[in-house]
Amino acid sequence: MALVAEGRTDPAALALRRSLALLAVITLITAYFSLTYYGIDEHFQVLEFVSYKLGITQPADLPWEFGAQARSWMQPATYYLVGVALRRVGVSDLFAVSFTLRLVTGIGGVVALVAFARAFSATLQTGNERLAYARSLPAFGFLPYLFVRTSSEAASLALFSAGFALVMHGRQSATPVRLTVAGLLAGLAFECRYQTVILILGIGAWLLIVARLRGRELVLLGTAAALPVLFGVVIDHWGYGQWCFPAWNYFRANIIEGVANNYGTKPFFAYAYLTATNIFLPIVAVLEISMIVAWVRRPWHAVTWTAVRFGPFADRP
Numbered sequence: 225m226a227l228v229a230e231g232r233t234d235p236a237a238l239a240l241r242r243s244l245a246l247l248a249v250i251t252l253i254t255a256y257f258s259l260t261y262y263g264i265d266e267h268f269q270v271l272e273f274v275s276y277k278l279g280i281t282q283p284a285d286l287p288w289e290f291g292a293q294a295r296s297w298m299q300p301a302t303y304y305l306v307g308v309a310l311r312r313v314g315v316s317d318l319f320a321v322s323f324t325l326r327l328v329t330g331i332g333g334v335v336a337l338v339a340f341a342r343a344f345s346a347t348l349q350t351g352n353e354r355l356a357y358a359r360s361l362p363a364f365g366f367l368p369y370l371f372v373r374t375s376s377e378a379a380s381l382a383l384f385s386a387g388f389a390l391v392m393h394g395r396q397s398a399t400p401v402r403l404t405v406a407g408l409l410a411g412l413a414f415e416c417r418y419q420t421v422i423l424i425l426g427i428g429a430w431l432l433i434v435a436r437l438r439g440r441e442l443v444l445l446g447t448a449a450a451l452p453v454l455f456g457v458v459i460d461h462w463g464y465g466q467w468c469f470p471a472w473n474y475f476r477a478n479i480i481e482g483v484a485n486n487y488g489t490k491p492f493f494a495y496a497y498l499t500a501t502n503i504f505l506p507i508v509a510v511l512e513i514s515m516i517v518a519w520v521r522r523p524w525h526a527v528t529w530t531a532v533r534f535g536p537f538a539d540r541p
Contacts, residue, residue: 234351235351236345236354236355236357237354237358239358240342240345240354240357242358243341243358243361244338244341247337247362247364247367247368248334250365250368251330251367251368251371253368254368254369255323255327255329255372256327258369258372258373259319261373261375262369262373262375263375265375265376266373266378267374269287269295269376270300270303270376271325271374272285272287273286273290273300274304277300277301277463278308280318289474292473293460293464293470293473294470294473294474294478295470295474296415296456296459296460296470297470298412298415298416298452298456299415299416300463301459301463303328306321306328307321307325310324322374326373326374327372329373329374329378330372332379333367333370333371333372333378333381333382334371335382335386336383336386337367337385341357341358343389343393344392344527345357345358347392347393363507364507366507376417379416379417380413380414380420381413383409383412384410384420386409387405387406387407387408387409387410388406388427390402390405390406390409391403391406391435391445392526394430394431394436394526395435395437398435398437398441400444403441403444403445404445405448407444407446407449408449408452410424410427410445410448410449411448411450411452411453412452414449414452414471415452415453415456418474418475423530424449426529426530426531426532427526427530428445428446430526430529434526435526453471499512519531
């Protein structure tokens, strides 16, 4: 009761709830009005895979990753279950199906944001900082648009952020249940997008070096993270019709064989000139400057250890 009473009177807590509620409403509206894709991968590497399993798209019309067995089926399989459920209740219109998938993905993004925002806010040192953070959230108007994307980036980041929130306080939140759930979410995030392993290694290093988790706690976290990867092998067998390990196929094709070079790759310092072409330039510029300042001011924060390591790899294939 004391916590509830405190939450009702704390200006920062009230502002945070209002901001999150506003973003949730905008996300639901955005899911309805977003009729096309933002990046081609969210359609061809995810929705087309679902369409193939629903008997709509032919294998010959799928992207090269299908033949190379270089994409995880975890996210498409989840969407496939939603599509089958909709068909059973008489919903077969593809626009209605795609709206539902955007809605499901958007809700996942909002839930992850709620978990992350509450955990992150609790790490701020003063009430004024927490209040400023809460009030600034609605200014991130691009979040609802990105939340409803049926992309591997949207799904993996939502899963990772939710797991990240569970262990952001280090030893203080290192209960067996929290570590298990966080590990499972991290494994699912990896299965949705393999580059997420950089984020996972970042938070893992922070938990080991800064939070100083005990060995058995790290083993529990790692074991839980491995379970979705093992289950993913079964899902990928269902998707491709044979046993394979798409994570290795993806690495081999893009890194060793250089297939991604045919589609264009950029070094990490490309952020310096790509920012000017971003449609959200004013917000992005402020966020990037704020991010660098935050890294300098709080070098030992969990977010710093995670984000600063992902930057050089974020624009890889």
